[in-house]
Every structure is written in structure tokens, then in C-alpha cells.
Amino acid sequence: MNHPAPAAAIRPRRPFPAELLTALQAAFGDRVSTAEAVRAHHGRDESPFDPQLPDAVVFACSTEDVRTAVTLCARHDVPVIPYGNGSSLEGHLLAVEGGVSVDVSGMNRxxxxxxxxxxxxxxxxxxxxxxxxxxxxxxxxxxxxxxxxxxxxxxxxxxxxxxxxxxxxxxxxxxxxxxxxxxxxxxxxxxxxxxxxxxxxxxxxxxxxxxxxxxxxxxxxxxxxxQPEAVSAAVCAFPSMGDAVRTVIETIQLGVPIARVEFVDALAIRAINRHSNLALAESPTLFFEFHGTEASVKEQAEQVQSLAAEHAGSGFAWATRPEERSRLWNARHNAFFAMLQLKPGCRAVTTDVCVPISRLAECVVETEQDLRGSPLPCPIVGHVGDGNFHVAMLIDPARPDELAEAERLNRRVVGRALRMGGTCTGEHGIGLHKMDFLIDEHGADGVDAMRAIKHALDPRNLMNPGKIFSYTA
Amino acid sequence: MNHPAPAAAIRPRRPFPAELLTALQAAFGDRVSTAEAVRAHHGRDESPFDPQLPDAVVFACSTEDVRTAVTLCARHDVPVIPYGNGSSLEGHLLAVEGGVSVDVSGMNRxxxxxxxxxxxxxxxxxxxxxxxxxxxxxxxxxxxxxxxxxxxxxxxxxxxxxxxxxxxxxxxxxxxxxxxxxxxxxxxxxxxxxxxxxxxxxxxxxxxxxxxxxxxxxxxxxxxxxQPEAVSAAVCAFPSMGDAVRTVIETIQLGVPIARVEFVDALAIRAINRHSNLALAESPTLFFEFHGTEASVKEQAEQVQSLAAEHAGSGFAWATRPEERSRLWNARHNAFFAMLQLKPGCRAVTTDVCVPISRLAECVVETEQDLRGSPLPCPIVGHVGDGNFHVAMLIDPARPDELAEAERLNRRVVGRALRMGGTCTGEHGIGLHKMDFLIDEHGADGVDAMRAIKHALDPRNLMNPGKIFSYTA
Known part of the structure; x- marks a missing residue:
């Protein structure tokens, strides 16, 4: 791969003393591993960054196990990186200073x-x-x-x-x-x-x-x-992104207690159609779900359908049986993997922003115009009821120019959201990738306050060092 | 008065240098006061504690004013106590180490x-x-x-x-x-x-x-x-506290999106009847409010009415016109002042706990049995949909024995809530009054983590010292 972590995250690895490994082996037996494959698996996440391997992996089975691992690592000034299912998106799991990955996936009671x-x-x-x-x-x-x-x-x-x-x-x-x-x-x-x-x-x-x-x-x-007494789901295509998003804004402003409303752009619909064998219209689309009593679900659906109609939404298709709903929502949930198939062999550089709902239409439409000028396929999907959307920039991992282009687009997407009073990440976190944007968003003084809290609780920078903001023990 | 702050809050007052007063006067002119009456007003809140006066009061009109006051106080190691409307209940505003009360009530834009x-x-x-x-x-x-x-x-x-x-x-x-x-x-x-x-x-x-x-x-x-399209309110009396609270528990467990559900015991109803000139049945009572569309409000109300009937709730009285609803809810909102009139000249020692909803009936019923053994009138009211309730222990401020009795009852109410997996305060805060309970709830290590954060952001203990937990700069 070819996607090194951002400069701020390139840090010297700390020594990993043999005594620590011996102590971990004494405490955990075969639940500690230094095998290359195990370390490689734990030194990456779903981000496009090149892996950075921990020195060892401990498979914890209890809070007491975690405490033991932290105690031993602290004794030797070695970092601890918690590992769950490995699905984070911004490089959270990379062992940028080395250390021990504490895998809690066995803590599954x-x-x-x-x-x-x-x-x-x-x-x-x-x-x-x-x-x-x-x-x-x-x-x-x-x-x-x-x-x-x-x-x-x-x-x-x-x-x-x-x-x-x-x-x-x-x-x-x-x-x-x-x-x-x-x-x-x-x-x-x-x-x-x-x-x-x-x-x-x-x-x-x-x-x-x-x-x-x-x-x-x-x-x-x-x-x-x-569990709601009644659930119904629907999908509706719109002539433009602006129409789709304005339907959402009005739904929120009206106070309809909608359970889900997801935006998927035409490109992402094409990907979903192929991947999930569906035949949705390849236009900007909203997926809706309503929860409540039979009567309230019906009422909510009517309110939203009427708003959609005002914005030229067409083909409002209902899925009320559980298996139809599952098919629709599984398709939406698999959108990320579907989109990867738009460009064989690609990786996705994803970004994630969230803006005040009144700016959402403007933000999504400007973003789409910007992306249209790029050679990269860049589908947009979003939890638009929150003002949150994602762009997946599909790059050939062997081509540094595509990576640079994706990062350029990312900076523009985030900068636009911040200018509109939004946040640089709605739900993916900062990790290694958005440390500079965090300063843009909170100001140096805000990040300094965070750093002071880090210092208070982890003065020696043992816990997942190099993430969120720079900190030196 | 006769209600000194708890021992932990009896702290030496810090020096208040004349240079600081001069500097504050230069910065704020007649917006700084050292008048006894002004200081007395700012050295108390709605708690029963004896006032502890700040050395001066600054009336801030802007963030910049607050920054100036904090800068000047910090230069002389003098505490800053923010003051809004003076309505806190646990001694938050008492100047236990002296210092400057920064009154932001003029920041009302x-x-x-x-x-x-x-x-x-x-x-x-x-x-x-x-x-x-x-x-x-x-x-x-x-x-x-x-x-x-x-x-x-x-x-x-x-x-x-x-x-x-x-x-x-x-x-x-x-x-x-x-x-x-x-x-x-x-x-x-x-x-x-x-x-x-x-x-x-x-x-x-x-x-x-x-x-x-x-x-x-x-x-x-x-x-x-x-604003909800439709609102309706109702009041319903129950033969016992347990019946009332179990109606609430089932409402929550059923997922009815009720907007308000307030419990008022028979004693508090008597107080409300007198104060607000109502004629409610003097039994344990629930006040309900439903928000939504016309149809959903009707549906919610029917669901709750049916649950109430199963628990022998009677006389479900509706208030749908805005003025009727206001009358009902103003009566509930004025319950605190109404209760004070149950015992002329009294002060209320209030307490505030919140438990997991499944324990609420048990907690309220045990609490009521306990209070019944006390010579003090102790009405109970509560935001029971959250598992939260208050007891107002009405004491003669001239009688130390009544104060001691109120504190004894308070310890029992809080201890019971903590044993049932609850919190020592649902909404009033810790202030001066619940510092020991905070340790019972979070453990010494949890409170130490809070103290570390305090140290990180306010190492010299300038900001409202002596509140929440002990901290020495």
C-alpha cells in the first residue's frame, strides 16, 4: 500500500523491552502474540493508511486482564491501544509509537x-x-x-x-x-x-x-x-440532490419523529443496484423508516410523502413486510462495500462531515459540484436527518496522485462544512486523519483544554498515543 | 438562620487584596459592588444554608467582562463564583473561601x-x-x-x-x-x-x-x-403511591412518548390545593401531558388511561384548553412554594434522587414509609418518568433538632437510592451538600479522576472552590 499516515502521526516508536514481553507471557500465556500476521491484523483499521504494527497483541478476557496489561505496559512506558472489531475509519488502531494492542473482542459477554x-x-x-x-x-x-x-x-x-x-x-x-x-x-x-x-x-x-x-x-x-409496534419503510427518488435534501430539512423542521432518513446519490444507487441486485432509479434517493403505532406510522408517512411530492419526489415505494424492509436496509447498510466495487481494486478514502440542518442542501450541492470536477468516483451517502453525510473517494492504492487528489477533496469537503458552522466529523472521529481540522474547528485554545485533560489522566501518554491531537509526555 | 454549610465546606477565606478591588473598580466602575446587601444577596441560593458572602460582586455585561474579572481575580489568587438567577438548591453560590461573585444576569441577550x-x-x-x-x-x-x-x-x-x-x-x-x-x-x-x-x-x-x-x-x-400540533393534559388520582408509580413504569416500558408525567403525593396535593385554589383529590396523583399530532395525542392518552385504570387510577380529568392546562401545570410548578406554606415560617431541605425505573415504586414506597415516621412534614414530588423524585423536608430554621432530623432523612433517602443502583442527585447537583454521597456513588477513584480534571483546568482552585468535591490547590 501507499498511504502513509499524516505527518503529525509519524512518531518515533518507543522501545519494547524484552522484560515486558516476558511479563505479558507470564500473565497471559498463549493469549499474548507477537506473530507478524496477528500484529498486522491489529495494526490497521478500515482507513486507507498503511498499517503500523503493535509490538504485541494481548487477547483480554476480563476487566482484570485489561488492568494487568495496562499495569505491565505502564511499568515499561509502553503504549496501549484498545482493539475491538477493527472497523474504525480514521486510523485509530495504528500503533504509531508501537506498543501493545489490547484486543477486547473476546470480552463478549x-x-x-x-x-x-x-x-x-x-x-x-x-x-x-x-x-x-x-x-x-x-x-x-x-x-x-x-x-x-x-x-x-x-x-x-x-x-x-x-x-x-x-x-x-x-x-x-x-x-x-x-x-x-x-x-x-x-x-x-x-x-x-x-x-x-x-x-x-x-x-x-x-x-x-x-x-x-x-x-x-x-x-x-x-x-x-x-421495538416499535409498527414499522414501515419507503424509498423515493428525486430529480436533484437539492430536492431530496430539502425534503429532509422540512421533515425535521416539522418535527416528524422519523426513525431513519438516508440520502444516497445516483452513483451510490448504481453501486447498490449492482451489489444487492436491486433496480432502484439511478437518481438522488431517500430511504425512509417510520416507527410507532400503526396509526402514527401511517400519519408520519403521509406527512413525509406530501413533503416529498412538493419537491418532485417520485415513485414512493413502500416496504412494509419485514423481509422487504430488511432487503432495502441491508442494501443501504452494504453501500460502503457496494461502492468499493465501482472501481475494482480500489480503496476508499472516506470523509464524514455534519452541518446545521439549514445549510445541508447548500453543503451537499456545493460538495457534489466540486466532486464532479474530479477524476475520482466519489459517491455521497448520508444520515441527512442529522445534517451528516459521507463522501467515499475511490482511489487506486498504487497511485499517489489519486491519493493526493482524494486528500485535496477531503480538505475541501471539511473546510466547506466548517465554514457552514458544522463539524469535521459527525461520527467517524478524528483518529490520525483529522487532527488539523480539529484545531480549525475548536481553536488552539479548545484543543489545549483537551490536551490538559489528557495530561491529567494520562501524563505519560500511554493510551493510544498520536491520536486526536499532538501530545508529548 | 441556623444551617451552617457541611464541615467539608468550612474553609479558610482567602485574602481579598485592596489592589484587586481597585483594579475591579477601574475596570467596571459602578458595576462592582461591595455593599453588604448586594454581597448578602449573592452569597446565598435556595438551599437552607447560612449565606457566605463574597468579598465583591461584579455585574458582567459580556464575555469580555467575565474574562476581565477572571484575569484580575487570578492575578490575586481570588476565587470567582458565577451567579445567574440565584436559584440553585445545594449551596452552589456560597462564597466559602470568599472571592468575587460574577453576576451574569445582565448578560441577557x-x-x-x-x-x-x-x-x-x-x-x-x-x-x-x-x-x-x-x-x-x-x-x-x-x-x-x-x-x-x-x-x-x-x-x-x-x-x-x-x-x-x-x-x-x-x-x-x-x-x-x-x-x-x-x-x-x-x-x-x-x-x-x-x-x-x-x-x-x-x-x-x-x-x-x-x-x-x-x-x-x-x-x-x-x-x-x-411546538406540538396538539397538546393535552390530564390529572389522575390513585389509591396508593405504588399504583401511581407502577402506571408510570408501564408507560415508559411500553414506549409511549409521553411529554410529561409528574408524581405528587397526597400531602403535596393538599398544599397545591390551598396555594392554587384547586380541589384535587388528596391522594397520590399523576399529572400527564401528551404532545404530538391530534391523532397521536389521542392514542397516547388512551394507552395511558388504560394503564392507569389497571392500577385503580380514578377521575382521569382532562385539560385540553391552553388556559386549563396552564392552570394545572402552574399549580405543579408552584408546588415547591405551595409546600412551604404547609408549615408557616419553615425552610425546605430538599433532596433529589433518581433510580432505574424498575426500582422506582419500591424506592418511593420505602421512602414514604420512612418519612411517615418523622415529625417533619415531608411531601414527595417527582419527575417519575425519569425515575427522579424529590422530598422537601420542612424545618423550623430556628430548631437545630429539626435540621438534624432533615439531614438524617436525607441520608436515608440518598442511601436507599444508591443501594437501588441510582444516583444521589437527578438534577440539583452536588454543591456543598452532597459531596460525601458523590464518593459513595462514583467511588474514591472516580472522584479522583474528576479532581485530576479540575487540577488540569483550574490548578489554583479559582473557580467556585469548595463545591462538588474537596480539592486543594
Whole structure:
């Protein structure tokens, strides 16, 4: 591959003392590995960056395991990089200073499902699909659904969201508490299962989105929701992106409690049609889903259909049977992989911005005009009910010019969103890739405040160093 | 009065140098006061604690004013205590180490109402009612409604909520960004107006609930909501507290998107009847409000009415006309003042806990049995859809034995909530009064992590010292 990490993330690797490996082997036996293949698997994520391998990988089975790994690493000043399902998108998992990848995917127990409280507590390695499978007989579900079947720990760490966020919120709103191993090996439980609290600093929300830089999340308590009595889904094509997006803006402004509303551009529809064997019209398209009672779903759908009609939306196609709905939404969920097939052998440089909803039409339309001038195929998809959209810039990994072009486009997409009062990332996080944009967004003083907090909780920079912002111990 | 602050909050006052007063007078002219009456007004809140006066009060008109005050105070190592509308309940505003009260109530400009984005930005001194008055012609409203007409800055600082939180969330969910003056005089804007973001540490949520101990909030950006097309309210009496609370639990578990559901015990109903000239049945009572379209409000109301009937709820009385609804809800909102009239000359020692919803019936019923054994009148009211309730223990401020009894009851109420997996405060905050309970709830290590963050952002302990947890510079 050919996509080195950004300059800010090129850091000297720290020494990995033989005594540490011996100590890890004594503690973990065959649950510690230095095999090249294992390290390579843990030194990458779904970003286009070249892997940077950890020195060793520990497969943790418990909070106590994580604490042991952190204690031993801290003793030797060696970094710790938490690893869930490897699906992050901005280089979060690369071992830019070396260190030990602590793989929590084996921490996959459902600790408790408290159906009466609408909460569940799971180990950090439990994935969102595993949790929802476990909930099947309770009448409840967990709504946060990033594209990948990510681990709950990773989702908390990147403040993930997905298609249901417009109605149910993101990890920020849905994590009630965490168990976390801090850099000094202390284990802290943040939050209770009460729905709200004013008791002290909000450590939960500080850790949600901290991308492994403040501690290793080992358990997550989340809110659950009753399965809606009725669900209906629909898809509707529009003559232009502006028409589609304006339909969404009006839906939000009217207060329709829509559960999902996804924008997919014509190019991405073509990819989805091929990949999922569908025959959707190859125009800018909205996917809708409505949750509620039979009556309220019907009412919401009528409201939205009427707004869509005002913006020349056509062919409002309904999917009310569960298998039809699944087919439609699986197609949307697989859009990322479908898009990769638009250009054989490509990798995607993805970007992710979010703007105030009133600027969304302008932002998406300007972005599309800009992308049209590029030789790269650049489909756009988005959780537009939140003002959030993604561009996937499909590059040949062997061609540095295409990479440079993708990065140029990325800078323009992000710069435009920031100028419109938005954020440089709606849900993917900063990782290695957006460190400069973080300063543009929060200002040097804001990032300095973050750095002070990092220093307070991890003065020696043991926890996932080199991510989010520059920090030197 | 006779209610000294808890032992942990009895701290030596810091020197207040004459040079500082001179410098403040040079900067603020007649907007700085050392008059006894002004200082007395700013050295108290709605808690029962004896006032502790600041050395001076500065009336700030802008973020720049706040920055100047903080800069001058920091130069002389003098504390800064932010003051909004003075309505906090746990001693947040007492100048336990002396210092300067920075009154932001004059910062009452609406900076912007972005109706298309469903957001507003206001100066920290704007109260919730002022904001809602300004929104009147937009078709939008701001739902967070603590009992008092608190300032938005104060509401953010205490992570306030109120009666609408069950549907619309608390300040935690509804603050999108803040402007804050940090202890080192830097001004930081946290967050954008985008609905979600994964860009860096969540400084917004860290500051929300920090009770002035990390900085002075000067502007607040909040989410707004479309006024519901239809609203209906109802009141229903139950034979027992358990019946009332179980109706609520089932409503939540069923996923009915109820906008408000308030519990008021028989004693509090008696107080409300007298104060608001109503004739409600003097039994445990629920106040409901439903928001939505005409059809969905009707449907929600039918669902809840049917649940209430299963728990022997009777006399389901409807208020659909706006003036009837206002009368009902004003009565609920004035419950605190109504309850004070149950015992002439009394003060209320209030407490505030929140438990997982499944434990709510057990917690409220046990609490009521416990209170029944006390000589003090102790009405219970609660935002029970969140699992949150309050007890007001009415004491004669001249009688130390009644104070001791109230504190004994408070310890029992909080201890019970913590044992049931709840929090020591759902919405009032820690202030001076619940510092020990914070340790019980979060553990010493959790509170240490908070202390480390305090040290990172305010190493010299300038910002509202002596609150939330002990900290020595």
C-alpha cells in the first residue's frame, strides 16, 4: 500500500523491552502474540493508511486482564491501544509509537439485560448485532448502527451513530455508564443505570469519543428502546440532490419523529443496484423508516410523502413486510462495500462531515459540484436527518496522485462544512486523519483544554498515543 | 438562620487584596459592588444554608467582562463564583473561601435564534422563560423547565432538567455548545450547531454539570423543538403511591412518548390545593401531558388511561384548553412554594434522587414509609418518568433538632437510592451538600479522576472552590 499516515502521526516508536514481553507471557500465556500476521491484523483499521504494527497483541478476557496489561505496559512506558472489531475509519488502531494492542473482542459477554429499565450492560467486545440478537425475545432493541458490526466499546470510543440517530441519538445520548481502565491502572465505573444524574463531572461523556486516549473501555451500559409496534419503510427518488435534501430539512423542521432518513446519490444507487441486485432509479434517493403505532406510522408517512411530492419526489415505494424492509436496509447498510466495487481494486478514502440542518442542501450541492470536477468516483451517502453525510473517494492504492487528489477533496469537503458552522466529523472521529481540522474547528485554545485533560489522566501518554491531537509526555 | 454549610465546606477565606478591588473598580466602575446587601444577596441560593458572602460582586455585561474579572481575580489568587438567577438548591453560590461573585444576569441577550436549525444561542443570564418568550413567534420552544425561572448558564452548570425531560432530555442532551471563560482567562467555544459530532473530547458535556468549578459559562447554544400540533393534559388520582408509580413504569416500558408525567403525593396535593385554589383529590396523583399530532395525542392518552385504570387510577380529568392546562401545570410548578406554606415560617431541605425505573415504586414506597415516621412534614414530588423524585423536608430554621432530623432523612433517602443502583442527585447537583454521597456513588477513584480534571483546568482552585468535591490547590 501507499498511504502513509499524516505527518503529525509519524512518531518515533518507543522501545519494547524484552522484560515486558516476558511479563505479558507470564500473565497471559498463549493469549499474548507477537506473530507478524496477528500484529498486522491489529495494526490497521478500515482507513486507507498503511498499517503500523503493535509490538504485541494481548487477547483480554476480563476487566482484570485489561488492568494487568495496562499495569505491565505502564511499568515499561509502553503504549496501549484498545482493539475491538477493527472497523474504525480514521486510523485509530495504528500503533504509531508501537506498543501493545489490547484486543477486547473476546470480552463478549452480555453482563445484564435489564428489560424493565430499558438498559443493558455488555462487555466492550460485544458487537451491536450480538447485542440485538440477545435482545430478540425482550421486545427491546439497541438502535445505534454504524456501517460495520462494530464493538460497543469501539462505538463508545468513537462516539458512533448511524442511521437511527435522527430519532434515537448517538452513543453520546445512549451510553449511561462505562467501566474503564485508566492509565494508572485504576478501574472506574462512570454513571449508574438511572436515566439522568447531576452527580459530578460527566466522566461518561468525556470518555465517549475519547478514542482510547484516556483509558480502555471494558464495559458499556446502554439505553434500550421498545421495538416499535409498527414499522414501515419507503424509498423515493428525486430529480436533484437539492430536492431530496430539502425534503429532509422540512421533515425535521416539522418535527416528524422519523426513525431513519438516508440520502444516497445516483452513483451510490448504481453501486447498490449492482451489489444487492436491486433496480432502484439511478437518481438522488431517500430511504425512509417510520416507527410507532400503526396509526402514527401511517400519519408520519403521509406527512413525509406530501413533503416529498412538493419537491418532485417520485415513485414512493413502500416496504412494509419485514423481509422487504430488511432487503432495502441491508442494501443501504452494504453501500460502503457496494461502492468499493465501482472501481475494482480500489480503496476508499472516506470523509464524514455534519452541518446545521439549514445549510445541508447548500453543503451537499456545493460538495457534489466540486466532486464532479474530479477524476475520482466519489459517491455521497448520508444520515441527512442529522445534517451528516459521507463522501467515499475511490482511489487506486498504487497511485499517489489519486491519493493526493482524494486528500485535496477531503480538505475541501471539511473546510466547506466548517465554514457552514458544522463539524469535521459527525461520527467517524478524528483518529490520525483529522487532527488539523480539529484545531480549525475548536481553536488552539479548545484543543489545549483537551490536551490538559489528557495530561491529567494520562501524563505519560500511554493510551493510544498520536491520536486526536499532538501530545508529548 | 441556623444551617451552617457541611464541615467539608468550612474553609479558610482567602485574602481579598485592596489592589484587586481597585483594579475591579477601574475596570467596571459602578458595576462592582461591595455593599453588604448586594454581597448578602449573592452569597446565598435556595438551599437552607447560612449565606457566605463574597468579598465583591461584579455585574458582567459580556464575555469580555467575565474574562476581565477572571484575569484580575487570578492575578490575586481570588476565587470567582458565577451567579445567574440565584436559584440553585445545594449551596452552589456560597462564597466559602470568599472571592468575587460574577453576576451574569445582565448578560441577557438572545444572540441568535436559528429557527431553521432548531437551535438558539443565548447569553448565560437569559432565563428559560425569557428564551421561550423570544421563541413565541417561531413555532418552536425550549423544553427544559426546572422549578425556578433559572438562567440558561446556571441550568447548564447544574445539568438541570425538569418536567419535560422524560421526552426531551436534560441539559446534557440539549446543550450543543458553550462559550466559557476558563481559569486561565482563555475563552473557549465548545461544540458547533451541528446536531452531532465526533470531533475530540466532549468539552460541552464536561462543562455541563461542572457547577462553575471549571470555568464561567457566558453563552449557551441549545436545541429547540417544534411546538406540538396538539397538546393535552390530564390529572389522575390513585389509591396508593405504588399504583401511581407502577402506571408510570408501564408507560415508559411500553414506549409511549409521553411529554410529561409528574408524581405528587397526597400531602403535596393538599398544599397545591390551598396555594392554587384547586380541589384535587388528596391522594397520590399523576399529572400527564401528551404532545404530538391530534391523532397521536389521542392514542397516547388512551394507552395511558388504560394503564392507569389497571392500577385503580380514578377521575382521569382532562385539560385540553391552553388556559386549563396552564392552570394545572402552574399549580405543579408552584408546588415547591405551595409546600412551604404547609408549615408557616419553615425552610425546605430538599433532596433529589433518581433510580432505574424498575426500582422506582419500591424506592418511593420505602421512602414514604420512612418519612411517615418523622415529625417533619415531608411531601414527595417527582419527575417519575425519569425515575427522579424529590422530598422537601420542612424545618423550623430556628430548631437545630429539626435540621438534624432533615439531614438524617436525607441520608436515608440518598442511601436507599444508591443501594437501588441510582444516583444521589437527578438534577440539583452536588454543591456543598452532597459531596460525601458523590464518593459513595462514583467511588474514591472516580472522584479522583474528576479532581485530576479540575487540577488540569483550574490548578489554583479559582473557580467556585469548595463545591462538588474537596480539592486543594
Amino acid at each position: 452480555i453482563v445484564s439485560i435489564d428489560a424493565d429499565d430499558l438498559t443493558a450492560t455488555v462487555e466492550a467486545g460485544v458487537s451491536r448485532k450480538t447485542l440485538n440478537d440477545a435482545l430478540r425475545d425482550t421486545g427491546l432493541f439497541f438502535p445505534i448502527d454504524p456501517g460495520a458490526d462494530a464493538s460497543l466499546g469501539g462505538m463508545a470510543a468513537t462516539r458512533a451513530s448511524g442511521t437511527n440517530a435522527v430519532r434515537y441519538g448517538t452513543m453520546r445520548e445512549n451510553v449511561l455508564g462505562l467501566t474503564v481502565v485508566l492509565a494508572d491502572s485504576r478501574v472506574v465505573k462512570t454513571g449508574t443505570r438511572a436515566r439522568k444524574s447531576s452527580a459530578g463531572y460527566d466522566l461518561t461523556r468525556l470518555l465517549v469519543g475519547s478514542e482510547g486516549t484516556l483509558g480502555v473501555i471494558t464495559e458499556v451500559t446502554v439505553r434500550l428502546y421498545p | 438572545i444572540v441568535s435564534i436559528d429557527a431553521d436549525d432548531l437551535t438558539a444561542t443565548v447569553e448565560a443570564g437569559v432565563s428559560r422563560k425569557t428564551l421561550n418568550d423570544a421563541l413565541r413567534d417561531t413555532g418552536l420552544f425550549f423544553p427544559i423547565d426546572p422549578g425556578a425561572d433559572a438562567s440558561l448558564g446556571g441550568m447548564a452548570a447544574t445539568r438541570a432538567s425538569g418536567t419535560n425531560a422524560v421526552r426531551y432530555g436534560t441539559m446534557r442532551e440539549n446543550v450543543l455548545g458553550l462559550t466559557v471563560v476558563l481559569a486561565d482567562s482563555r475563552v473557549v467555544k465548545t461544540g458547533t450547531r451541528a446536531r452531532k459530532s465526533s470531533a475530540g473530547y466532549d468539552l460541552t458535556r464536561l462543562l455541563v454539570g461542572s457547577e462553575g468549578t471549571l470555568g464561567v459559562i457566558t453563552e449557551v447554544t441549545v436545541r429547540l423543538y417544534p
